[in-house]
Amino acid sequence: MNLQEILYLIEYICWLLACIAVAYPLIYSIASLGTKKSHYPKARKQHRxxxxxxxxxxxxxxxxxxxxxxxxxxxxxxxxxxxxxxxxxxxxxxxxxxxxxxxxxxxxxxxxxxxxxxxxxxxxxxxxxxxxxxxxxxxxxxxxxxxxxxxxxxxxxxxxxxxxxxxxxxxxxxxxxxxxxxxxxxxxxxxxxxxxxxxxxxxxxxxxxxxxxxxxxxxxxxxxxxxxxxxxxxxxxxxxxxxxxxxxxxxxxQGEKGFYNQRRRWLATQFAQWKTVFRDLPHSILSGNVDYCDKLIQWMLPPRLILFGGIIVMGCIMQIVDWPLALKWWGLFFIMGITLCLAIPDRLVDDQFKKSINKLPLLFLMMVINLFRMKGMNKKFVRTEKNGTSTI
Missing domain, CATH: 3.90.550.10 (Spore Coat Polysaccharide Biosynthesis Protein SpsA; Chain A)
Structure with a gap:
């Protein structure tokens, strides 16, 4: 197998992994549709x-x-x-x-x-x-x-x-x-x-x-x-x-700095769980603990913004290297877009939402930078600045 074949193999493996990462939220996004409410009877006792x-x-x-x-x-x-x-x-x-x-x-x-x-x-x-x-x-x-x-x-x-x-x-x-x-x-x-x-x-x-x-x-x-x-x-x-x-x-x-610090801690926390994933996943599968298996798989998935940006980057690269191979990446991009459309409440798709879209490339870059600056963050408390805003 020559170098080119090895690179194509790596690209295909990356695409398969991306497919799994896209399929997971798609399934649950579809399941979330509708307005089914939880109905619990009035309590017989008032608890402390x-x-x-x-x-x-x-x-x-x-x-x-x-x-x-x-x-x-x-x-x-x-x-x-x-x-x-x-x-x-x-x-x-x-x-x-x-x-x-x-x-x-x-x-x-x-x-x-x-x-x-x-x-x-x-x-x-x-x-x-x-x-x-x-x-x-x-x-x-x-x-x-x-x-x-x-x-x-x-x-x-x-x-x-x-x-x-x-x-x-x-x-x-x-x-x-x-x-x-x-x-x-x-x-x-x-x-x-x-x-x-x-x-x-x-x-x-x-x-x-x-x-x-x-x-x-x-x-x-x-x-x-x-x-x-x-x-x-x-x-x-x-x-x-x-x-x-x-x-x-x-x-x-409310600001880029707060977003950066908050996501940096979240990323560090997620990646810190990988040790738990590799240790517990086999036993959870064998014991039939579906809830815990689902949680462990969820923690293995890349953050949504990085996944979305990564699909775009790979699509652009393959468009230059071998454009027919880019089609499968653009297919994932389309499915990911549908997933997000299903998951976003209609009430939030307004003029403010449309204006905020231009911030997404910057946030993607910030998330990528965060991947290299996570050391010790899961042990630190990162406070988000508050302005006392109350727009309910």
Whole structure:
């Protein structure tokens, strides 16, 4: 086999791998179509909630968020808002202390959400609550949020991911960030649960059986605590439900720097899971743990923006080298485009979306650069700057 044949073989193998990476989101995008809602009966019992708000330097947003959450249409004596204040100003802590919440103060030299959650659990007893909810310091919920979560848990569900969605679209980056989250909701959450596969977690808007979380939170140690929680849940055979109509409004990244740092951490977290993939995948297949197998395969896939850009680059290269071979790459490009069209909610395809498209080449380059700057990022807490935007 000469050098040219070897290169053609490598190109074909790359195309086959790209086919798998394109087929996976396509299947779940198709499954996500329609407006099927989850129907849970009204709860027979009102459970006790622990609401955790890890807050690292969140002085701009935390007060308004907590004041908003206090308006829940749920008995006040049955939920305890717990703010874990890390490196926040004395004035902010003083204002928080005047509210009917539990304020915990920490001052870690190397802060992380995992450390904050562990610290909070150590302050309470194992049987003090029934359900724990984890929210980010910028998350806003509807007044019926706790009641909806309560209904689902009363039906026997042990782990929930609510529908996190953008509360701001004030910059082109924020528009694309919110769009990306909704695509993930379609593919990795709505599409999954409709095919009977566990939803992916996203870091906030999550709820768990309190005793389970109390026993397992000590296993969280990285900046990808949502991925660690997924591993723990799926290994134990606990299904993760997705509530498409229970919204959690989240402030999206507004600038290129914030997008770069955020994706850099996400990439590092994903690649850090590869050791777990290679270790656990064979056993999961043999044991028939479908949910965990799906999760491990999902972590092997390249990030969507890199996959999309990579297909374009390979198509252009083969167009020059041997144009008939480029046709199969352009076919993948077309299928990937259809997949994204299926996954993007119609309400987001507006003038703001059209204006933001010109940022995609820049974001692709930033993601490629991130591939070479991931060392140690899965151990660091990367805070996204907040402007207190509230465009709901």
């Amino acid at each position: 909630f622990a609401i955790l708000f890890p807050a690292y330097k969140e002085d701009v947003v935390i007060l308004s968020v907590i004041q908003s959450f206090l308006k829940q249409d749920y008995p006040k004596e049955l939920y305890n808002i717990i703010v874990i204040s890390d490196h926040m100003q004395d004035g902010t802590n003083e204002s928080l202390s005047q509210l009917p919440i539990t304020l915990l103060k920490v001052d870690y030299p190397n802060s992380s959400k995992a450390k904050a959650l562990n610290f909070a659990m150590k302050q309470f007893d194992r049987n003090q609550f029934d359900i724990v909810v984890i929210l980010d310091a910028d998350n806003i919920t509807e007044p019926n949020f706790l009641q909806e979560i309560n209904n689902v848990f009363d039906s026997g569900v042990q782990a929930i991911q609510a529908h996190r969605t953008a509360k701001n679209r004030n910059t082109e980056i924020a528009v694309l960030d919110g769009l990306s989250e909704e695509v993930n909701n379609s593919i990795f959450r709505r599409g999954h649960v409709r095919l009977g596969v566990s939803s992916a977690l996203i870091g906030s808007g999550m709820a768990f059986n309190y005793q389970w979380f109390y026993d397992n939170v000590k296993n969280l140690s990285t900046a990808g605590e949502d991925k660690e929680l997924e591993i723990l849940l799926l290994k134990q055979g606990i299904f993760i439900e997705y509530l498409d109509d229970v919204l959690v409004y989240d402030e999206k990244t």
